[in-house]
Amino acid sequence: MEQKDKDKILVEQLTKEIKRLGRIIALLLASLILIPLLLIVQPDLFSWFRKSESEIAAEKKKKAIEQSLADTQPKEDNGFWKPADLNSISNNQLKAQILYGQDLIAHTAKYLGPKGSVSQTTNGMNCQNCHLAAGTKTWGNNYGAVFATYPKYRARSGQTEDIYKRINDCIERSLNGTALTLNSKEMQAMKAYIEFIGKEVIKGEKPKGSGIVELPFLDRPADPLKGKELFVVKCQRCHQPNGEGILAGDQIEYLYPPLWGNHSYNQGAGLYRMSRMAGFIKNNMPQGVSFQNPELTDEEAWDLAAYINSQARPTKDFSADWPKIAEKPVDHPFGPYADKFSETQHKFGPFQPIADEKKKKKK
Numbered sequence: 107m108e109q110k111d112k113d114k115i116l117v118e119q120l121t122k123e124i125k126r127l128g129r130i131i132a133l134l135l136a137s138l139i140l141i142p143l144l145l146i147v148q149p150d151l152f153s154w155f156r157k158s159e160s161e162i163a164a165e166k167k168k169k170a171i172e173q174s175l176a177d178t179q180p181k182e183d184n185g186f187w188k189p190a191d192l193n194s195i196s197n198n199q200l201k202a203q204i205l206y207g208q209d210l211i212a213h214t215a216k217y218l219g220p221k222g223s224v225s226q227t228t229n230g231m232n233c234q235n236c237h238l239a240a241g242t243k244t245w246g247n248n249y250g251a252v253f254a255t256y257p258k259y260r261a262r263s264g265q266t267e268d269i270y271k272r273i274n275d276c277i278e279r280s281l282n283g284t285a286l287t288l289n290s291k292e293m294q295a296m297k298a299y300i301e302f303i304g305k306e307v308i309k310g311e312k313p314k315g316s317g318i319v320e321l322p323f324l325d326r327p328a329d330p331l332k333g334k335e336l337f338v339v340k341c342q343r344c345h346q347p348n349g350e351g352i353l354a355g356d357q358i359e360y361l362y363p364p365l366w367g368n369h370s371y372n373q374g375a376g377l378y379r380m381s382r383m384a385g386f387i388k389n390n391m392p393q394g395v396s397f398q399n400p401e402l403t404d405e406e407a408w409d410l411a412a413y414i415n416s417q418a419r420p421t422k423d424f425s426a427d428w429p430k431i432a433e434k435p436v437d438h439p440f441g442p443y444a445d446k447f448s449e450t451q452h453k454f455g456p457f458q459p460i461a462d463e464k465k466k467k468k469k
């Protein structure tokens with residue numbers, strides 16, 4: 107081949123390479139212009155690379171569960187009451203007693219229910235069904251204030267009550283059962299547990315997040331019909347359409363406790379008062395929510411309370427309750443009253459006018 111031909115081939119190859127390079131550069135430039143253009147026309151472009159709705163929902167749920175667990179064991183620095191550490195008990199005899207008390211509160215039915223190993227003197231519910239996480243959950247009707255504030259005057263009995271009396275109150279009303287003798291092993295153990303977990307609270311103080319939250323009153327009567335609609339959607343898959351709950355596999359304790367019916371709390375119980383029920387469910391139901399992640403609005407909680415507390419449940423003679431009728435709480439559903447409001451208004455509200463009048467009379 108002559109030098110001239112060689113040169114020609116070289117030139118041809120070179121032009122080819124230059125053209126290819128040119129095309130690459132053109133493509134690069136085009137995409138530099140095209141991507142922003144595409145983003146303007148289709149701002150959701152990157153959603154193609156995002157997680158699907160169901161993946162997001164699953165992650166959110168996982169986070170909520172982790173959060174609610176974290177709330178159950180509040181950190182020291184956020185000011186909420188925290189139970190004293192059971193691991194810190196060095197006396198073995200005392201530790202055994204306190205752990206027995208904890209187990210009695212978490213699994214009451216095992217010991218005192220219809221198939222109880224100690225006695226058959228309660229309705230089959232556990233204290234823990236209403237005092238969540240054995241009485242330690244923030245705003246879960248916990249025992250944070252008990253050791254610090256008892257004995258105290260309680261208007262329901264018109265007497266100064268100690269912790270024994272208060273525990274038996276829940277046994278006779280919430281567990282629709284028979285009072286324990288004060289020196290029984292079971293009473294002593296539950297009292298020891300409740301005292302121990304609340305021992306770090308300053309005497310006389312009600313710590314933050316203890317007991318049940320006070321919800322603001324509605325300016326209308328709470329509505330059982332609205333409550334029923336909500337119940338069907340949000341509650342009955344666990345508590346059942348007839349409200350009677352489901353027993354666990356062992357047939358001894360409840361998997362989902364009863365909200366009404368023969369095996370539920372009776373009409374003298376705290377939860378039968380609308381404000382206690384609404385405050386409890388707001389921060390604790392459906393199961394798994396916490397005060398930081400509630401699912402119900404205040405209004406929904408009041409309407410659900412109205413529905414649940416309109417259903418049939420055991421009665422007992424509580425005519426000796428509230429000996430000073432002027433001290434009855436605004437939401438005590440049984441007369442006689444020191445004011446002119448009806449039993450219906452005392453049951454469902456609106457409660458603000460009743461509260462206002464009570465305040466005026468006190469002055």
Ligand code: HEC
Nearest residue numbers: 231232233236251252272273276280317318371376377382
């Ligand atoms: C059906 C629900 C329910 C069950 C079951 C129940 N309780 Fe209660 N308990 C309540 C309610 C409601 C209150 C009142 C909370 C309030 O007024 O803020 C209460 C209050 C108490 C208090 C006083 C708390 C305070 O800060 O003044 C103690 C102590 C107590 N219960 C112990 C027990 C024990 C022990 C058991 C089991 C033997 C039990 N309860 C079972 C609903 C229940």
Ligand code: HEC
Nearest residue numbers: 234235236340341344361362363364365387391392393410
């Ligand atoms: C996923 C199942 C589940 C759902 C849904 C649920 N609960 Fe519960 N509920 C429970 C369990 C379990 C307990 C007992 C908690 C424990 O023992 O730790 C309970 C306890 C209760 C209690 C106190 C105990 C009693 O029997 O009186 C009330 C009141 C209550 N739930 C109301 C509601 C309401 C109202 C809803 C709907 C907004 C609801 N629950 C939705 C599982 C559920």
